[in-house]
Amino acid sequence: MQTPVSLADLALPSAAEDCAGNAAERMRRLAEKAATCTACKLAETRTRVVFGSGNPEADIVFIGEAPGRDEDAQGEPFVGKAGKLLDKMLAAMGLDRSRVYIMNTIKCRPPSNRDPEADEVAACHPWFAQQLDILSPKVICLLGRVAAQKVLQTDAPLKALRGRWHELNGMPVMVSYHPAYLLRSPQQKRHSWRDLQLLCQRVEQLEAGEQDAEL
Numbered sequence: 001m002q003t004p005v006s007l008a009d010l011a012l013p014s015a016a017e018d019c020a021g022n023a024a025e026r027m028r029r030l031a032e033k034a035a036t037c038t039a040c041k042l043a044e045t046r047t048r049v050v051f052g053s054g055n056p057e058a059d060i061v062f063i064g065e066a067p068g069r070d071e072d073a074q075g076e077p078f079v080g081k082a083g084k085l086l087d088k089m090l091a092a093m094g095l096d097r098s099r100v101y102i103m104n105t106i107k108c109r110p111p112s113n114r115d116p117e118a119d120e121v122a123a124c125h126p127w128f129a130q131q132l133d134i135l136s137p138k139v140i141c142l143l144g145r146v147a148a149q150k151v152l153q154t155d156a157p158l159k160a161l162r163g164r165w166h167e168l169n170g171m172p173v174m175v176s177y178h179p180a181y182l183l184r185s186p187q188q189k190r191h192s193w194r195d196l197q198l199l200c201q202r203v204e205q206l207e208a209g210e211q212d213a214e215l
Contacts, residue, residue, distance in 0.1 A: 023056035026134050030127070034107055040123035042108035048075035052103035052131060059138040059203050061101045062086070064178060065146035066116050072109035077102045082179035086143075089179065093196055101135055103128075105150045115146050132169075138206045140171055141199055144178030162195060165202070172206075174199050 031051040037043060050067035053076050062078075070080035078086050090096055106116045106124040116124075142148040145158040151173070152166055158175065166173040176195035177188055 023134050027052075027056040027131070030130055030134065034127050037107070037124075037127065040108075040120045042106070042110060042120055045111050046108040047072045049107045050075055050077050050104065050109070051107055051127075052101060053077055054097050054101035055099055056101060056134060058099060058101040058135070059207075060095070060099075060141060060199065061103065061132070061135050061137040061139075062141045062143055063147050063151060064102075064104045064143045065150070066104050066106050066113075067109040068113050068180075069109065077104055078179070081183060085179040085183060089192070089196060092193070093200055101137070103131060105147050116150070121150050137171060139199055139202050140168060140173045141195075142173060142175045144181060147178070148175045162191070165198075172202055174202070 034051050035049045037049060050071045064078065067077060068080055068082070070083070071077055077083070086102070087097070090100065105128060106120055107127060108120075108124075110116055110120070140151075142151055148158060148161050149155060151168060152161070152175075154161070158177070161175040162177075166175065174195055176199075177185075177192045182189050182192055
């Protein structure tokens with residue numbers, strides 16, 4: 001039986017340890033540690049830790065706010081109705097889950113799907129930071145107001161954050177609507193599609209620049 005991990009017990013890996021193994025293996029080891037985390041009160045009410053899923057070497061990472069009921073039950077991010085819509089959005093981009101990585105700002109479901117509290121986000125940040133360090137994607141897409149505000153550390157409303165590029169640790173960041181919001185407000189899907197088009201264009205530009213650098 002694994003010993004529960006608390007925030008006090010969580011030690012960030014050394015540079016040598018961090019570079020050991022490929023991205024998939026490093027992510028697997030990190031997920032195993034996170035599975036027994038007791039760093040915040042959400043550990044008392046969760047069913048499963050929802051760490052993340054997809055390709056650890058993906059160019060694009062999608063980040064939502066927190067797991068919901070279906071995610072908590074299955075241990076996978078975006079598996080309910082909002083997840084099915086996200087799958088359709090990926091398909092429209094010519095992608096599927098095997099070619100991207102999907103995660104949340106925190107790994108455990110807040111009761112009644114309330115917004116994550118500041119102490120919960122802070123407690124989960126070491127996992128989030130290590131996860132993003134392993135991924136090192138070309139671009140990040142933040143889904144919804146809560147994810148955008150927490151990751152970008154801003155109080156700006158979603159309408160002020162959408163439609164332009166942001167930066168996180170040198171990585172370009174696009175903000176778009178959460179699929180759950182699009183289910184409630186389908187008229188906004190056309191705006192979401194514009195965001196995804198900008199996302200694809202940025203990846204293509206970055207890949208073209210890398211190819212030119214190799215010549």
